[in-house]
Amino acid sequence: MTEDSTDLFGDLFAKRVVPVMVPMPAPKAYSYTVPEGMAVQPGSIVQVPLGPRQVMGVVWDEEGQDAVDPKKLKEITLVFDCPPLKLEMRRFLDWVSSYTVSPPGLVARMALRAPAALDPEPMVEALRLTDMRPERMTDARSRAIAAADNGFAWTRSGLSHAAGVSSSVIDGLTAQGVFETVFMSPPPVVAVPDPDFVPPRLEGPQKSAAEELLRKVAEGGFSVSLIDGITGSGKTEVYFEAIAATLKAGRQVLILLPEIALTASFLERFQDRFGSKPAEWHSDLAPRTREKVWRQVTEGGVRVVAGARSALFLPFEDLGLIIVDEEHDPAYKQEDRVFYNARDMAVVRARIGDFPVVLVSATPSVESRVNGDLGRYTAIHLPTRYGDAALPHLGVVDMRRHPPERGGFLSPVLLNQIGKAVGRGEQALLFLNRRGYAPLTLCRVCGHRFQCPDCSSWLVEHRFRGQIQCHHCGHAEKTPEACPECGTFDHLVACGPGVERIAEEVDRHFPDARTIVLSSDLMGVKRLRLELEAIQRGEADIVVGTQLVAKGHNFPMMTFVGIVDADIGLSNGDPRAAERTFQLLSQVTGRAGRTGLKSLGLLQTYQPQHPVMQAIVSGDSHAFYEREISEREKALLPPFGRLASLIVSAETRADAEGHARGLRQAAPNVSGISILGPAEAPLALIRGRHRFRLLVHGRRNSDMQGFVKTMIAAGPKPRGTISVQLDIDPQSFL
């Protein structure tokens, strides 16, 4: 029959067509032909022509690929010589794409984040000792031969260094055939960690926690454990044991950390335990190092990666364990292009790969806490500090009863304690989560308020820089001397405190103390590290800092911590406001009192009875979490089926409101659409091309996804892109 014969004809002469995931926001993979003699399989990493350029792509699995006009088909340019993405990884990427409602190509791109050179690293030249010996033996020559006489190959410079001879000695011996040139694979980016390097001495609750965790890891297969231990309780040592066990089983380990916690001190702690550092993975890795790490992770040479959220998309050769440290940290949320929470995606990755995942935090997220309470996660508690590290004594300062003096922001109680600590030769930390000098500037004559021309939030004065800046979109201008509205000079007034202003007040009260301001906008990473080290050496008496003092570093002499305005962030419309505040304040007060010296933490607040303050001061978070959980249930699961609250944010409030109106029509069964204006909208939204962001809360993944998809389809098409973040109980993925 003609039909059969055309098919036969087609099969004989048509080239093989495969789907290739290309890095662009198309809804599915594109089709390409495979040239004669090229071997590709699902997962192969390839280069393909796309429009006017060549791009990297991944051969995908053939499923529901719709036919495309054969005239359009182009050929795969080349296959990179590197391991294909495993089925497990492809399923994970597909899943993330579907869950985040993002184009699969953009998700796949995250796994190929190593620039260009995907071909193997070139072999390096090395020298190996042969049986030949030189006619004339000299002292230097015998030293070189002795150093190399271990059967290993040496690089020329390495050998000359090890033997303590100049490289010309090596060259001379090579010329005489004493050394032969061999090629060896390039050196690993990091040494292989040794699980038995320095096994820890665990005691009491740490020991039983480690044993419990090791049981989960030994069982193999998917499991989620939640280590919930206060600052200083030895959580890290406990999960290091799970890492050791996984390494012994020959599998790879990923440690996820919030970017800011990826510090030298963490890497050193790892090295002390395992004898070598883990490979690092974060946004400002040198491109060359980045390639090497990527390559060696796919080939299995790198055994342990410590990385920021993007490390979750590395194509490991044989991943057997993920640790998510500081699992509650909002830095795990990517709010750019593909919106995801790495903590949640880590759970999914472990589920698909069928291995354990360990979430770790002193102040777990409400979601994880619930899953622990319900027994879906194995909850492991570490309730005490170890060694002589006593907990700080904590208290609140009721600002209505102890108001600051006029023009100031620090209560007499705080000033008194700062004075005492400094007087004893110890250090004081003042924490205020607000950069700059003052969050708002206005004209006393006409009432003009300085507003961002681009996104209309308040401009923050930065007195050290002589600028007023927008903290949402980055707009900055020189601080004007006159009011732009009425032209009056010298009548601009700063409202409210930022860290710079607090430092000024501290200076006024303690002119002889050495006061330092730590703020992310005042210094780069290098400068910050130097400052932190200087503080540890005792080169400052009073530290005034923003969020960045909350993480990582310990200050042994810090015996007083004062929170300047503990109420910041409690009323910003975010359903997680109280939770965030609790987590942040716990971290800051946790900075104090690791030395065995008596230490004190005080929170200035106008709401001393607030559950957050009560939880911090009492050290008992149980009631706080219970309340948060019930509040969350009320806010996120209204009584109309499973569709939940929806938050629309946009560049301008008017845009957000306009769009929300449309969405209400498209999805009438959604209750409470909240609208975030520019002040609350994420940075990515204002700067990027995403004109709108929908943040959808809910309980069931499938429901939320379906809902979002229909809503977008039915809703009015706004200019620009809509980005969607689903914010769901993580258990619902599984």
Added chain:
DNA sequence: AGCACGCCGACT
């Protein structure tokens, strides 16, 4: 996402 094409304002 990137890149080309295309159509209106201030400048070598």
Added chain:
DNA sequence: GTCGGCGTGCTC
């Protein structure tokens, strides 16, 4: 007269 701003549309 051109350079360049970003709006629109396309990529197997």
